Amino acid sequence: MRIVCIGGGPAGLYFALLMKKLNPAHHITVVERNKPYDTFGWGVVFSDATMENMRRWDAATCDEIEQSFSHWDDIELRFKGRRIRSGGHGFVGIGRKKLLNILQARCEALGVELQFEAEVDSDLAYPDADLIIAADGINSRIRSTYAEVFQPDIVTRPNRFIWLGTHKLFDAFTFDFQRTEHGWFQAHIYKFDANTTTFIVECPEEVWRAHGLDSADQDASVQFCEQLFAESLEGERLMTNARHLRGSAWLNFQRVVCNQWWLRNANGSHVVLMGDAVHTAHFAIGSGTKLALEDAIELVRQFQLQGDTPAHIPDVLARFQELRRVETLRIQNAAWNAMEWFEVCGTRYCDQLEPEQFMYSMLTRSQRISHENLRLRDKGWLEGYEQWLAARALTAAGGVDDSSAPTPPMFTPYRVRSVTLNNRVVVSPMAQYSAVDGIAGDYHLVHLGARAMGGAGMVFAEMTCPSPEARITPGCPGLWNDEQMHAWQRIVQWVHEHSDARIAMQLGHSGAKGSTRRAWDGEDLPLPDDGPEPNWPLVSASAQQYLPGVSQHAREITRAEMDVVCEEFVAATRRAAAAGFDWMELHCAHGYLLSSFISPLTNQRADEYGGSLDNRLRYPLEVFAAMRAVWPGHLPMSVRISAHDWVAGGITPADAVEIARAFKAAGADLIDCSSGQVSKRQRPTYGRMFQTPFADRIRQEAGIATIAVGAISEADHVNSIIAAGRADLCAVARPHLANPAWTLTEAARIGYTALAWPKPYRSAKAQLEAGFAREKAQQAPPPAGGFPAGPTASRGQP
Numbered sequence: 001m002r003i004v005c006i007g008g009g010p011a012g013l014y015f016a017l018l019m020k021k022l023n024p025a026h027h028i029t030v031v032e033r034n035k036p037y038d039t040f041g042w043g044v045v046f047s048d049a050t051m052e053n054m055r056r057w058d059a060a061t062c063d064e065i066e067q068s069f070s071h072w073d074d075i076e077l078r079f080k081g082r083r084i085r086s087g088g089h090g091f092v093g094i095g096r097k098k099l100l101n102i103l104q105a106r107c108e109a110l111g112v113e114l115q116f117e118a119e120v121d122s123d124l125a126y127p128d129a130d131l132i133i134a135a136d137g138i139n140s141r142i143r144s145t146y147a148e149v150f151q152p153d154i155v156t157r158p159n160r161f162i163w164l165g166t167h168k169l170f171d172a173f174t175f176d177f178q179r180t181e182h183g184w185f186q187a188h189i190y191k192f193d194a195n196t197t198t199f200i201v202e203c204p205e206e207v208w209r210a211h212g213l214d215s216a217d218q219d220a221s222v223q224f225c226e227q228l229f230a231e232s233l234e235g236e237r238l239m240t241n242a243r244h245l246r247g248s249a250w251l252n253f254q255r256v257v258c259n260q261w262w263l264r265n266a267n268g269s270h271v272v273l274m275g276d277a278v279h280t281a282h283f284a285i286g287s288g289t290k291l292a293l294e295d296a297i298e299l300v301r302q303f304q305l306q307g308d309t310p311a312h313i314p315d316v317l318a319r320f321q322e323l324r325r326v327e328t329l330r331i332q333n334a335a336w337n338a339m340e341w342f343e344v345c346g347t348r349y350c351d352q353l354e355p356e357q358f359m360y361s362m363l364t365r366s367q368r369i370s371h372e373n374l375r376l377r378d379k380g381w382l383e384g385y386e387q388w389l390a391a392r393a394l395t396a397a398g399g400v401d402d403s404s405a406p407t408p409p410m411f412t413p414y415r416v417r418s419v420t421l422n423n424r425v426v427v428s429p430m431a432q433y434s435a436v437d438g439i440a441g442d443y444h445l446v447h448l449g450a451r452a453m454g455g456a457g458m459v460f461a462e463m464t465c466p467s468p469e470a471r472i473t474p475g476c477p478g479l480w481n482d483e484q485m486h487a488w489q490r491i492v493q494w495v496h497e498h499s500d501a502r503i504a505m506q507l508g509h510s511g512a513k514g515s516t517r518r519a520w521d522g523e524d525l526p527l528p529d530d531g532p533e534p535n536w537p538l539v540s541a542s543a544q545q546y547l548p549g550v551s552q553h554a555r556e557i558t559r560a561e562m563d564v565v566c567e568e569f570v571a572a573t574r575r576a577a578a579a580g581f582d583w584m585e586l587h588c589a590h591g592y593l594l595s596s597f598i599s600p601l602t603n604q605r606a607d608e609y610g611g612s613l614d615n616r617l618r619y620p621l622e623v624f625a626a627m628r629a630v631w632p633g634h635l636p637m638s639v640r641i642s643a644h645d646w647v648a649g650g651i652t653p654a655d656a657v658e659i660a661r662a663f664k665a666a667g668a669d670l671i672d673c674s675s676g677q678v679s680k681r682q683r684p685t686y687g688r689m690f691q692t693p694f695a696d697r698i699r700q701e702a703g704i705a706t707i708a709v710g711a712i713s714e715a716d717h718v719n720s721i722i723a724a725g726r727a728d729l730c731a732v733a734r735p736h737l738a739n740p741a742w743t744l745t746e747a748a749r750i751g752y753t754a755l756a757w758p759k760p761y762r763s764a765k766a767q768l769e770a771g772f773a774r775e776k777a778q779q780a781p782p783p784a785g786g787f788p789a790g791p792t793a794s795r796g797q798p
């Protein structure tokens with residue numbers, strides 16, 4: 001085959017050499033616009049795993065790289081005058097120039113033709129080529145030429161960065177954060193050869209402009225960075241090698257994703273994009289070169305598997321695209337989280353978190369590295385952090401830190417007003433539709449009682465209604481009469497007597513989503529016309545029909561009715577206090593009555609309760625304030641909100657911060673951060689812990705404690721959420737339906753034995769713990785010389 005690689009970066013060169021090695025009969029040319037030893041950039045990093053992959057494909061290249069690379073294990077944070085270091089992260093750094101030189105020499109040795117200082121204007125310049133590799137980098141001309149086919153999606157990110165070098169040597173991958181009068185800057189620093197270090201400086205666009213860096217030339221920019229990071233540089237200079245760039249040396253990262261990766265051009269040659277031309281990954285995760293090299297490996301592997309003749313090319317390219325698209329999207333997602341963390345850290349984390357917690361948050365920024373993964377990397381550091389966190393939690397809860405053993409963050413106490421929860425897990429409110437006339441009966445006693453004994457710090461009662469019309473279904477419990485209050489009192493007393501758990505009430509009004517069947521008879525469907533239970537009329541902030549063409553029509557609630565509903569909430573709150581509940585939550589989420597006021601999708605009112613967010617919040621805040629006035633001052637109140645409507649024009653996470661601020665000002669102690677269920681047009685992005693970013697943002701930006709909820713299903717999730725300060729409590733719902741003793745089980749699973757079990761259950765504790773310990777021992781890595789299992793396999797940038 002005749003193959004032309006446009007671009008002599010890592011992708012083009014590595015593909016050329018592997019393909020030539022696969023079959024020396026191929027005629028392969030690499031065309032590069034730069035001189036052989038002339039390139040931009042300083043060092044690049046990849047993980048140990050990338051090196052292993054490369055070794056399998058060409059040991060000679062790998063040996064050369066290994067002779068030239070810098071290997072290090074530690075990450076060091078320099079922040080607010082502190083230096084914090086953790087180990088076990090396993091990186092390899094190499095100069096970009098050195099890497100390219102190794103690849104160039106290997107290409108030459110294998111017989112690849114290299115043409116330097118040759119600018120390619122078009123793929124059509126090679127009419128004889130069977131295959132053209134467009135490895136022409138992030139600004140790929142070939143991708144632009146065929147943009148209609150490749151359909152690139154290019155997102156330009158808000159931060160500015162400059163890629164510099166220095167001869168100051170650092171013995172760890174170092175992150176240095178510096179505050180200026182206009183905001184925070186951070187430097188990503190890593191040594192890549194015996195005397196040179198990469199020094200990337202990054203900050204938000206507005207901070208960059210405020211310092212006048214938009215009009216600074218390269219020398220002025222370098223000087224600015226030298227002064228800012230003088231303490232780390234200890235007198236060494238910073239250097240730039242981006243003189244080839246026109247205009248500012250400060251760049252914005254561009255995330256590239258392409259829908260189609262290959263085509264057949266007018267000459268009949270196949271053209272395939274590779275490396276940065278087809279996808280980019282932010283340097284916060286350091287994987288761009290790795291992706292480029294792995295593209296090359298996969299394409300050669302497909303030729304090896306399917307055959308390396310021109311006739312095989314279409315099938316090879318189709319399979320290449322299929323496999324690499326998925327893998328690169330996975331890495332891009334992780335890189336996206338890490339990149340966003342660095343974009344918002346100046347406003348969200350730097351001023352809010354103490355250095356210890358900031359370090360933890362930074363290490364887990366991509367959400368690929370969990371709590372237990374950090375333990376595998378550096379047990380000593382993690383246990384030290386656990387102790388630090390536990391001591392602070394104990395002090396905040398009014399206790400004394402007398403334990404020498406580290407406590408997992410999940411099992412640290414949490415105090416708010418006069419209430420102390422034993423740990424950070426709460427059983428999330430879950431409607432059971434099993435009440436009769438709004439009375440919580442034996443079913444609720446057994447259901448909530450079992451979960452209270454299951455180890456969670458607190459159990460939430462399901463959404464309970466202040467009037468019969470406020471119910472979702474005829475099976476929902478209420479608090480509109482004293483008989484209902486006494487029924488709840490029995491349950492509360494049982495929980496207090498037989499468990500260490502606290503118990504919370506959640507009050508809500510269903511609004512336009514009321515008068516429906518029990519979930520198992522058809523969720524959200526109106527009651528059947530011929531059934532024993534008649535439908536009742538619905539009210540909402542504005543007239544609406546929740547399920548178009550299906551639900552009953554709700555009419556706009558009048559001002560007078562709003563007063564009545566508010567009084568009903570107040571009366572129910574008094575009854576909840578009389579029943580002995582420890583905690584009150586107001587349900588302002590999921591499209592129910594109060595939520596329908598907050599979301600612009602469901603509130604079109606023309607009075608002072610519609611329009612701006614302030615207006616839309618007015619009624620929910622009125623209800624909250626009226627409840628707070630009668631709810632005992634020593635007991636906490638939380639508010640559940642939908643922090644994202646997942647519909648264009650609906651509530652966004654930025655709005656959620658404002659909503660949280662308003663409830664905080666009204667006296668709320670925590671915001672319970674759910675999302676969605678406001679409109680059937682919602683398009684949520686599900687995934688593990690998918691709503692936790694809302695809890696995190698609200699906690700840091702509105703300065704109020706939060707409850708994270710949604711797809712939190714392992715102790716590891718709870719530990720990393722609490723440890724990183726993304727929330728104060730974790731609400732766990734469905735896992736508690738499957739296993740009432742979820743918290744006891746998870747404690748045993750992670751080997752935490754200090755959690756007290758209900759006395760009558762104690763004989764089961766040791767047995768469960770022993771079972772998990774045995775399971776763990778069986779999964780343990782093989783003895784020295786073997787390959788580590790699980791998370792250690794993915795060492796490298798967190």
Ligand SMILES: Cc1cc2nc3c(=O)[nH]c(=O)nc-3n(C[C@H](O)[C@H](O)[C@H](O)COP(=O)(O)OP(=O)(O)OC[C@H]3O[C@@H](n4cnc5c(N)ncnc54)[C@H](O)[C@@H]3O)c2cc1C
Nearest residue numbers: 007009010011033044045120136137275276286288289290
């Ligand atoms: C600040 C920063 C830090 C980074 N850090 C890391 C890191 O730590 N680890 C990591 O893995 N990656 C890192 N990267 C990303 C990495 O540099 C790229 O992902 C990688 O170089 C992609 O390789 P490539 O071969 O696809 O493209 P490139 O390396 O960009 O190579 C493309 C080549 O094509 C040539 N070319 C372009 N157009 C033409 C034309 N028309 N004619 C002839 N030649 C042409 C260019 O001169 C260039 O040599 C970083 C990037 C930046 C900006």
Ligand SMILES: Cc1cc2nc3c(=O)[nH]c(=O)nc-3n(C[C@H](O)[C@H](O)[C@H](O)COP(=O)(O)O)c2cc1C
Nearest residue numbers: 428429430431462463674709710711712732733734
């Ligand atoms: C059966 C069931 C009933 C629910 N009822 C309520 C409720 O009464 N009030 C409420 O705020 N959320 C309710 N939810 C939502 C949960 O509290 C929780 O936010 C959601 O299930 C996501 O958590 P998970 O992934 O741990 O299940 C309910 C969820 C389920 C599964």
